[in-house]
Structure formats: C-alpha cells, structure tokens
Amino acid sequence: MSAGQAPSDPDAGADGEEVLVTSGDVTSIGDGASGEDAVAVGRSDVAASLTRDPDVLNIAFVTGAGDVQFIQIGVDDLAPRGATASDGDVVVNAELTALSGDAIASGGGAATPMGTVSVAAHLSEDGDLSLSFVDGDERLQLIETNVAQLLRGRGTAEPDAP
Numbered sequence: 001m002s003a004g005q006a007p008s009d010p011d012a013g014a015d016g017e018e019v020l021v022t023s024g025d026v027t028s029i030g031d032g033a034s035g036e037d038a039v040a041v042g043r044s045d046v047a048a049s050l051t052r053d054p055d056v057l058n059i060a061f062v063t064g065a066g067d068v069q070f071i072q073i074g075v076d077d078l079a080p081r082g083a084t085a086s087d088g089d090v091v092v093n094a095e096l097t098a099l100s101g102d103a104i105a106s107g108g109g110a111a112t113p114m115g116t117v118s119v120a121a122h123l124s125e126d127g128d129l130s131l132s133f134v135d136g137d138e139r140l141q142l143i144e145t146n147v148a149q150l151l152r153g154r155g156t157a158e159p160d161a162p
Helices: 101-106 148-154
Strands: 018-029 039-041 045-052 055-062 068-074 090-099 112-123 128-134 140-146
Touching: 018 055, 018 148, 045 140, 045 148, 055 128, 055 140, 068 112, 068 128
Parallel strands: none
Antiparallel strands: 018 039, 018 045, 018 140, 045 055, 055 068, 068 090, 090 112, 112 128, 128 140
C-alpha cells in the first residue's frame, strides 16, 4: 500500500488518543561506513496519533537499521488551523526520541530523547505527509504516510472519497 492509500481504522490509545497504524514508506540514508547499507528501507508500518492539547502529531516508525524512532510535530507548524494543506514544503522543529533495535529484540530498554531536530515537511490536501530529517545517528530519514483520518476532525485534511 502506498502512502496515499486509506489507513487502517484508528484504535484508542493512552488518554483516549486515537492511534492509527497505516502503511508508509520509510527510507534511511547514511554513509555506510559502519558496514550497514548506505540506503536501507525501514518497515512499512507507521503508527500515528494526534494529541489534542496542544495539537501534536506523533509518528512512530522503524528505521532501515531496525531502530524505532518517534517524532512529534506541532500540527499548526505543518498547516495552520483551518488550512487544508501546507503551502509547499515547510521546515519545522520537532522532538525526536529513539529506541534501539537491541532494546526491541531483548524486549526491554529505555527510549532515548534525541532532542529537537529540523524537519522538512509537506502535508497535502489529501493528508499525505512527507517528512525528511537527520536523526541522532546522522542518518537521513525519509518518511511518507497518510494522516488524513487523524486530521479529519481537526479540519486540516479530508479523507479521500470512496
């Protein structure tokens, strides 16, 4: 399924927050000096949620190296309230947190706050979201997914017509 296809139904997460697991494209680009592939594709499942106070979009994804990363972006930074899309690409600040593949494999471990990163983002009228940023391991992360179902109630994106 491509980033523009309809996502799965959202589930209620912690604090009544909708959690949407949908497909997406995740690509990790590094220098390959550590022996790993310079370009690696991450898992195609992307989890997204929207907090309401303030409106923050949370995106969780598995990188090409097998790590899980969480990025949190203010929705008004992507598209001002009432707008249907961003006006072209925007550069926004977002909070990044990482959980290593080793912690996932062992079934436990602490998440590591990576701090604030600059993100090149684009939100289309159909809810297609594209993000590009350099993570704490100096790898470029490229993420594409659809968040229309989460943003629908907020008035920033409409789902595709059937």
